[in-house]
Amino acid sequence: MVELQDHNSTEKPNWCPGCGNFTILKSVQKALTELHCEPHNAVLVSGVGCFAKLPYWTKTNGFVGLHGRSLPVAQGIKLANKDLTVIAFGGDGDGYSEGGNHFIHACRRDVPITYIVHNNGVFGLTTGQYSPTSDIGKKSKSSPLGSTERPLNPLAVAIASGATFVARTYAGNMSHCVDILTKAIQHDGFALVDVIQPCLTFGKTTKYYTERVYYLDDKYDPSDKSIAFIKAVESEHGQKIACGILYRETKV
């Protein structure tokens, strides 16, 4: 019997009050508990960023490595011991810029790990520089006149790169986070979960996201790759952000 407290660390996170990382941390612990995964059977791997301290604050095995490099380490761990539950973490800065190449090839490779990306649209740890998912015009220390770069669409990239499980959830809704993470961990292949996360200090507000996030219902068919791509691209218009499992390949 695995209890939620089995995954708790005695150390306390030092994230800003109200940061979405708290929801993601608790959701991971709840998902592992629901799946009866004992702490010694899970490995959490991260890189660099505010999010990257997450393995410090769980009782599972953890590995904190280089910026954007959690995926090669996580895939290696899984290949060495297929019985472990391996979860890699990235940030939109860490995972989609420094780790962009690893991300594409992990989608193609389909090693059965879960990749959780804390997507808040900024490099939070280094005080809010624009990231690959920042909007055009984002003003920051590194873009005082506003970013001129178009934002990356990570879900569309994942679908186009061959990922077999592509989902988005919202850190403002813990029960949805737990549900999606549980299904991602159970998926027999590479599972991307992009978690929309307000950065209350440097990024967009909770109000911005809650006005745009909506949830895919039971009528949505995640096996249709064309529809999944349309849902992924929809968020680029800035008005609607679909959350749920956008694409899942059923394996025979």
Ligand code: SF4
């Ligand atoms: Fe969270 Fe942003 Fe604070 Fe980092 S800077 S801990 S991402 S609220």
